[in-house]
Amino acid sequence: MSIDAAAWDALRLSLWVACFATLIAVPLALWIAWLLARRDFPGKATLNALVHLPLVLPPVVTGYLLLVAFGRNAPLGRALDSLGLTLAFHWSGAVLAAIIMSFPLMVRAMRLAIEAVDPKLEEAAATLGAPGWAVFGRVTLPLIQPGILAGAVMGFAKAMGEFGATITFVANIPGQTQTLPSAIWAALQIPGGEGQAIAMVLMACAVAVGAVALSEALARRVARRISGA
Amino acid sequence: MSIDAAAWDALRLSLWVACFATLIAVPLALWIAWLLARRDFPGKATLNALVHLPLVLPPVVTGYLLLVAFGRNAPLGRALDSLGLTLAFHWSGAVLAAIIMSFPLMVRAMRLAIEAVDPKLEEAAATLGAPGWAVFGRVTLPLIQPGILAGAVMGFAKAMGEFGATITFVANIPGQTQTLPSAIWAALQIPGGEGQAIAMVLMACAVAVGAVALSEALARRVARRISGA
Amino acid sequence: MSLSVDIAHTFGDFSLQVTFQAEGGITALFGRSGAGKTSVINAVAGLLRPDQGRITLSGETLFDGDTQTFLPSAKRRLGYVFQDARLFPHLSVRDNLTFGSRYAPPTAPGPSLEDVLSLLGLRDLLDRAPGRLSGGEKQRVALGRALLSKPRMLLMDEPLASLDAPRKQEILPYLERLRDGPLGLPILYVSHAVDEVARLADTLVLLGNGRVQAQGPLYEVMADPAAVPLLGVREAGAVIEAEVIQHAADGLSRLRISGGDLLLPGVQADPGARVRLRVLAQDVMLSVKRPDGLSAVNILPVKIETVHQGEGPGAAIALRAGQDRLLARVTRRAVAELQLAPGMGCFAIIKATSVAPGSIGR
């Protein structure tokens, strides 16, 4: 296998993992963000701290905890395994790691957006007969689109860049669990690997530029729609 | 030096670095966020992508790039050095790494908040004679406090957890650049080091809980003031 | 359909303690800025949970402080037109208008989008975003949005304050039709404008400082000389019912009230219909003998019931014309010169044009 092919594989896997992670994490993060912004319940402070934890802990620790929880020999891992969902040493594990690591970023952005929604508009929707979920879906959700978008692009970028937790949890198997950051790291581990590393860093930059540009274009459309300008 | 003392040192240093990094990064991030939210200029897209880059790149690469840019032999590093600001193997280098790594999180949150400010209020301030900076200081800034706070707490958490870029850029010098994540990482590399690592992870968790709780309390006060409820 | 409100609530220094009944039709809440009108209407809509009390609509309990009952807004089906329009900024005018229609029971009666578009002149704005509307246009969309949610009752918080007079003259008859039509849609209507209130309301609740100052059927509250200061001197005047007799070629119509006939312009109702007339106290002159050679064509024999001297130079005089009550506002000097006194018979001169089409309803 030529080096270049491996780099492309890593890029493809990273994109796949990041897209998948973003897709799963967005609704989940939205729900948590909504809970944190709008509900009071026991354990709210704990949940809030928990969401931030992956930011505070070194990623290796997060990866290690994942390994302990979802390893093939761990009860949880075994249970999921028997359901056909293998996480450890599988790209789906990389997705899980990416979700966890990007979660705090997503939740924060979305929560900020939810808190900025004028409750008077939600009240107006309620007086028009809209039940709670419809108020959320037809008023809150469209109004927080910029926040969702910001969260999604940060989460996607983080998922693209996640390394420590991923390599610890799912290792660095080319074509299977080797994401772009793992490949870059591995390239940096051998003498003369900088050339390869630079090529892959440029790939990552290109993805970042693309994702950011796309999100900006979407954000402009959303903003135009919301401000009605 | 007993292990426990080293852990406390690492915690102290991490807190110091994170606080310092947050203090410096907040105004800087606010400025960039404002530029991105409110101005159009050539190179805006590039700046925007650049801000996101530390999310996408593996931290090692960021650390390496910092070394290239701010190393002793790099012009920038030399210039700073001659100004008496030594970054090499110094906690100030850890601060720089933490700033860069937490920058995307801060900028995004603040930008989101700035974009949510009703321009009609800024217009109203202008008609009352307030020049641009006063409009920002007396209207925009107070209104985006929740975003600043959210950005600051995310940035602080990230700064507490930063590891890869820091150790690559300024190594792991106890009392100088050995932050809590470095210490946790080191403990995990030794068979049987989990015990120590867990103790330090708990420290990190405590900090996260504390920071999040503090930020929530502040956010509640700010929100009460803004909504006038 | 009857609304019964009996609530108490405190905001800091301000305390609200309001009890009133509205038996269908249009109930006007009238009062100065800060009197508590919006707070009352919010409590009815379910946006404010009062500290205590009870709100019922046609027997259904919307709120009961004792039993901790609180029906959520969405289940109350009350169409609320807010003081600030509160349009959804991300939806076009069309989507704002139709927002609530899907939550109404499919069989619920109500106006069609077409009706609302023509009534409110919104046809050209359908694809506009709310941010690009003028102040009055926003308010019209808000009104249309509430109507199209097919509510059981309309709550209107100064819905016409930002509208020009011609537009008001289009909307007011429509509200009357809603009230009187097969729906019999009851309306709780907040307004500063006495002429709107006089024209529309069946029941009048005068609010002041969080308390009900006077309440009752419009005819009674309006014809009460004691209510003159609450309503404003220039705005006081009786409201009477009349039957349309015939329309003449020059546009004047003959209307019959119990005390005689009146000739008025601009009456739209068919002969035989009953209409409501507002006769401003200041538009009624008194003469001790029947005058002639006057451009005023309406002269009614009346009996003075009470003479209510206010603080200023004017006096409010309650008159009986047949079974109807009229209110005249004259100067004290006139009271003295003409020796006006209760029990005295005289002639009320009402200028034909002073009963504007706008104040004729029902």
Next chain:
Amino acid sequence: MSLSVDIAHTFGDFSLQVTFQAEGGITALFGRSGAGKTSVINAVAGLLRPDQGRITLSGETLFDGDTQTFLPSAKRRLGYVFQDARLFPHLSVRDNLTFGSRYAPPTAPGPSLEDVLSLLGLRDLLDRAPGRLSGGEKQRVALGRALLSKPRMLLMDEPLASLDAPRKQEILPYLERLRDGPLGLPILYVSHAVDEVARLADTLVLLGNGRVQAQGPLYEVMADPAAVPLLGVREAGAVIEAEVIQHAADGLSRLRISGGDLLLPGVQADPGARVRLRVLAQDVMLSVKRPDGLSAVNILPVKIETVHQGEGPGAAIALRAGQDRLLARVTRRAVAELQLAPGMGCFAIIKATSVAPGSIGR
């Protein structure tokens, strides 16, 4: 101080093309919802940059499309009272009120905080957050905030729409004092309410559909029978100046106009002062012979100038009383029966109480 506006701007389908001059005093922009009033005022304030044209204030160019001049809002020093209050939600009422004071030149004349608090009844609300104010309270704070920024000119976009009549009666004289006092503060005033306009304005600009339909000194535009449909039938009426002669014990005052004397209640001005009277067309009756035994005490000999038959059953009649012009609105039937025609002399009967204190100014 003179404002000159000559601008053109297009929003989608709507095109604005407005040219007018305001020579100090109060200039009213009057027009239906969507006519373009807010757009004009925004352009003057610097919140809308017109596609082309020119705006100057006392010789200073605020905007010039040709030279690309555009003075930023903050440098224009115009106090803008917005149609929506736009209070700063994070500041207390006090901080909202004093927001602009530090940017005004220290020597600039203007009202004190104390003045504004008493005028607007805001003293108890000083520490309140805007979110806890009623609709009318917000509007009052917005007005106070603009006044306290010591502007060179006030721009008011329906500032009184959400205020009750008594509060309006307090604020209107204050605006008149601002206009007439040592400041001579010019005001650009948007309103739907003809009575406010008639009372306050020196210059009237009637806007319709983005175009100026009529403009000129208030006395002329208001007494022009052709303007009746633009103003609304019920609101039309001449505005005349009178001199206060003396106050009688019963509260009536004798005022002299060129055509004779009038007895009116509630005149606050001292003898010798000149006041402005609004006489609604519908409050003027015509009689071919001098009537007696009437409660109306004001009877003026007049000459009919024109008879303007509208579309409805009424007619607007321009009258001359001495040098003053009056407008009477009578039924067509009365025109026929009394054979009213230009050149004919007759008597105008004006009810004393129908010239309410509110419409007496200056």
Next chain:
Amino acid sequence: ERLVVFAAASLRGALDEIAAGFDGEVALSYGGSGAIARQVAAGAPADAMLLANPKWMDWLEGEGIIAPGTAFVIASNRLVLIGPQDHAPIDPEQLPELLGTGRLAMGQRDAVPAGTYARQWLESAGLWEALRTRLAETDNVRAALALVARGQAPFGIVYATDARAEAGVAILYEVPPESHAPIRYLATALTERGQSFLAHLASPAAKAIFAAHGFAEVSR
């Protein structure tokens, strides 16, 4: 079905070449020795593993993941002292003075094997006390190399294999192998198929490749 081999990252250059010569497809997953050991303990689907740190092999034996005595040495390495490109060789005794205010870059003393070996050497050379507060410890030996190559640290202790390939640095002193515990890369098979790869690793061709990358020959 391809073979999966988990290997210490520092073996990468040589191992990639060796795997290319293997009869069959091999996926090499590189990581830190500690991470690999933990992953194997957690059930990683590896057929064989190669670690740079014997302590972790002991740990796996202790945990009962691999049978005692199955691990064997496949390569060895040497430590060198490096400095700027044009620097003359030095006597380690001079190191404390030559460092000046600079720092000595090396792997983290406890966590990174190269750091542990370096510390053992410095201790045996009697330099530890003088230098231990003047170190710049990194999370892997490549980072230490980068610090010296970028001039951030004047000197560093790294593996000979890394130093040879980096043009930006010069080898100033070869650390005597007997001054520290032997540097040994240990391999063990976890599956039947892994055995064949290990056999290939022991082949002369593989040994030649190791040697070409600067790894020292080991006698079994």
